[in-house]
Amino acid sequence: MNPKKRIRSLGLVLGGLLLGAALALGLLGGRPSVEEEHFLSRGLDYVAAFAAAAQGWIEEEDLGTLEDAARFMLLGSAAFVEVVWNGETVVREARGELSPPPLRELPPETRTSFHSEDHARFLEVVYPLERGYVRAWLEVPTPGGVPWWLPTAVGLLSALGLGAIGGALYLGYRRSSPGKRGPLVEVGSLTIDEESKEVRLCGKPVKLSPKQYALLLLLAREPGKVFSDRDILRELWPDSRYANSKDVKQYIYLLRRRLGEVLPGAEALIATVPGFGYKLLSPEEIGLTER
Amino acid sequence: MEAMRRVSVILAAFSVLSLAGVAQPTEPPVPQLEVEVISVVRELQAAMFYAALAVYAPTPADQRLYCQQVVNLIEGEGGEHFVAEGLRRTPGMLNRLAAIHRAVPPDLPPMKRRAVVLVLNNVRTFLELALEESLASLRKEDVEAGAVHMRKAFAFLFAAWGVEVETPYLGGMWLLLKHLGYQRPMPPGRGHP
Secondary structure (H helix, E strand, O other): OOOOHHHHHHHHHHHHHHHHHHHHHHHHHHHOOOOHHHHHHHHHHHHHHHHHOOOOHHOOOOHHHHHHHHHHHHHOEEEEEEEEEEEEEEEEEEEEOOOOOOOOOOOOOOOEEEEEEEOOOEEEEEEEEEEEEEEEEEOOOHHOOOOOHHHHHHHHHHHHHHHHHHHHHHOOOOOOOOOOOOOOOEEOOOOEEEOOOOOEEEEOOOOOOOHHHHHHHHHHHHHOEOOOOHHHHHHOOOOOOOOOOOHHHHHHHHHHHHHHHHHOOOHEEEEEEOOOEEOOOOOOEEEEEEO | OOOHHHHHHHHHHHHHOOOOOOOOOOOOOOHHHHHHHHHHHHHHHHHHHHHHHHHHHHOOOHHHHHHHHHHHHHHHOOOOOOOOOOOOOOOOOOHHHHHHHOOOOOOOOOOHHHHHHHHHHHHHHHHHHHHHHHHHOOOOOHHHHHHHHHHHHHHHHHHHOOOOOOOOOOHHHHHHHHHHHHOOOOOOOOOOO
């Protein structure tokens, strides 16, 4: 494969991989991890179990036991437990300085949400009772949280991926547009550098006179298109009143011979279309390969 | 509300839950046998609460905390697996049962006495099985695996509590209360009926 094509392909593949990695990381970080989902599910059941017992204690007017049970929860993951009944707070126990603001309204149904406070992540479960609610904050184990480096990594990978793809596309635009005027015209492994006026065939340099160069460039800008003698005359000798078809034939002959000297068989790159004119074929079309 | 319903079914068996405590002194003084029986009932209720929360514990650390309370309540201070953490002092339900066994009134009719001893043996066996499952749960690193053992522990604790429809020869604490003529303990706010 042409080294330039190889670089281009590599750039596209690398860019795609980087963007894919960024997307995967973003998806992983953007939603609760498996551990966090598991914690949410169990945390909800845990608070529900406590709520069922709490309702029983409240109905039995055994608030001492309810307070003991709430305090006991603080020895584990629970950082805050609140029980509200008939609009009154009957239990409010919290770890350390934690003091979540009161709820503005009674929850119509079970509600869960994640909060971050003091470098810790909490799952809040609000569980409705018959005439109140139980609210608990459970500290999420550290591995379940979003790591600090994740947003940076996603941003960096995205930038690198976009850069690689952009670079590859730019290279492709510059180097593989044979029909357009630009610094480099490429027809398969035949390349013409318009800035340095260098021509290479399958990697080998081709020395051409200015007219031979101009003729090849004309044909190479629209490979496969048939150019008549008149077309060629108009482009190569625009101001000459004396140039004619014989000049065209001669330069076609000279160009073919020069190409053939560089690479045997390369004469066939310029094909004659009887009755119409000439066209340029790519080296690959006539079976020329890099040697 | 599904979780609430599920939990309610589990916890329905002990609608009156109370953590471990000692029966309130009344006038005239409650006989020591009754104090011990009531204490076992209360501790059994507490153990069922801890077992239920161990089943649903969100992390292995929470689960171990609740499992350990069940072990503590069954074994008591001085027990092989007792760990003093978050619990009031208790001699443990197994020791209390042994004390009850020794203190069964000698004047009970022979058939009644035999029934009481059978119930005590049942309760002791169920508590030993609950202890075994709780210890197995403590050895698990994964909460789901631990929860399986704590469900079994809960089932054994529930069997030790007993239900009204049980047959006389496979009874739990409920039947013992009935045989000894004691009332089921109520929370402090309500007092005894």
